[in-house]
Amino acid sequence: MKALRIHAYGGPEVLQVDEVPMPRPAPGEALVKVAATSFNPADVALRAGAFAAVLPLTFPHTMGMDLAGTIVGDTGPEFATGDAVVAFLPPTMAGGAAEYVAVPVGLLAHAPTAVPLVEAAGLPSTGTTAWQALFEHGELTGRQRVLVNGAGSVVGGLAVQLAVAAGADVDGIAGPMSVERVRGYGAARVLDYTEKAVSDIEPGSYDLAVNFAPTPVAELAPLVRTRGRLVSATTDIETADTRISTIRMAAHPSRKVLKELVTAVDAGRLRLHVTGVRPLEDAPLVHVDRERGKTLLCP
Numbered sequence: 109m110k111a112l113r114i115h116a117y118g119g120p121e122v123l124q125v126d127e128v129p130m131p132r133p134a135p136g137e138a139l140v141k142v143a144a145t146s147f148n149p150a151d152v153a154l155r156a157g158a159f160a161a162v163l164p165l166t167f168p169h170t171m172g173m174d175l176a177g178t179i180v181g182d183t184g185p186e187f188a189t190g191d192a193v194v195a196f197l198p199p200t201m202a203g204g205a206a207e208y209v210a211v212p213v214g215l216l217a218h219a220p221t222a223v224p225l226v227e228a229a230g231l232p233s234t235g236t237t238a239w240q241a242l243f244e245h246g247e248l249t250g251r252q253r254v255l256v257n258g259a260g261s262v263v264g265g266l267a268v269q270l271a272v273a274a275g276a277d278v279d280g281i282a283g284p285m286s287v288e289r290v291r292g293y294g295a296a297r298v299l300d301y302t303e304k305a306v307s308d309i310e311p312g313s314y315d316l317a318v319n320f321a322p323t324p325v326a327e328l329a330p331l332v333r334t335r336g337r338l339v340s341a342t343t344d345i346e347t348a349d350t351r352i353s354t355i356r357m358a359a360h361p362s363r364k365v366l367k368e369l370v371t372a373v374d375a376g377r378l379r380l381h382v383t384g385v386r387p388l389e390d391a392p393l394v395h396v397d398r399e400r401g402k403t404l405l406c407p
């Protein structure tokens with residue numbers, strides 16, 4: 109079978125499609141026939157070795173933190189052959205960029221039925237990041253004022269929709285190509301970052317700010333009210349603003365969160381922004397020419 113692997117850290121050229129043996133599921137694992145994985149910005153850092161100190165890879169490493177596919181074979185009480193499933197795979201584990209992958213059953217959730225299975229591969233890691241930023245680290249409950257910086261990104265767009273669905277009053281910061289889409293997700297106000305600076309926003313406006321863009325934490329902190337929260341999935345905290353709680357987050361797989369995301373997609377509360385479906389062989393190009401929106405990779 110085919111697998112998109114790297115044998116060493118390096119540039120896009122280290123991504124190669126290899127012929128490899130079929131994985132053999134260990135006890136507690138299910139064999140999944142892959143419909144798609146997705147490209148994430150973190151794949152670039154993983155491939156280049158930028159995360160090697162915290163997330164060391166064992167080579168050869170199969171890429172792909174996201175997975176959508178169908179169960180093959182006997183897997184116990186929860187999943188039957190042919191069930192459509194999704195998973196967020198820990199980055200150091202053999203990933204979903206292959207024809208088949210053996211996955212711990214505890215990471216799997218039934219896939220949404222409201223979207224094609226291939227598109228569902230755009231949900232696990234991005235949706236989990238958005239959910240954990242808002243509800244786990246951001247402690248969002250109900251009618252709070254929320255700022256989503258990087259609302260035009262895939263994760264940011266999901267965060268806007270999840271926060272709106274939770275009853276929050278949500279503002280977004282996005283580029284001109286994304287402003288209308290973010291409004292369509294229910295954001296009350298969308299600031300175009302090419303026209304206005306973050307510093308133009310009234311200080312202390314938000315109970316919670318979540319950051320999915322390269323904006324320094326120090327620029328966003330003044331926008332949060334005293335005792336509010338700022339969660340950054342991107343930039344590090346250099347000098348903490350002691351008025352607020354500031355969290356630098358790293359998303360982690362959670363089946364409970366994944367199930368909530370699937371429910372939200374099926375209920376029409378969460379739309380995915382898929383813009384490309386490409387073969388695994390295109391991965392080196394996808395790593396270089398990054399499209400706006402989610403690119404899926406299919407074996």
Ligand SMILES: NC(=O)c1ccc[n+]([C@@H]2O[C@H](COP(=O)([O-])OP(=O)(O)OC[C@H]3O[C@@H](n4cnc5c(N)ncnc54)[C@H](OP(=O)(O)O)[C@@H]3O)[C@@H](O)[C@H]2O)c1
Binds near residue numbers: 257260341401
């Ligand atoms: N810490 C974690 O656990 C974690 C997990 C997942 C993702 N992330 C990070 O979160 C970020 C978003 O991920 P993603 O997968 O959603 O990436 P993505 O869709 O590729 O995000 C790119 C988008 O970010 C927006 N952007 C760029 N510069 C901006 C700025 N200065 N202000 C506002 N928006 C800006 C642009 O949107 P527009 O110009 O169209 O508005 C661009 O299309 C990435 O940096 C990723 O590495 C972190």
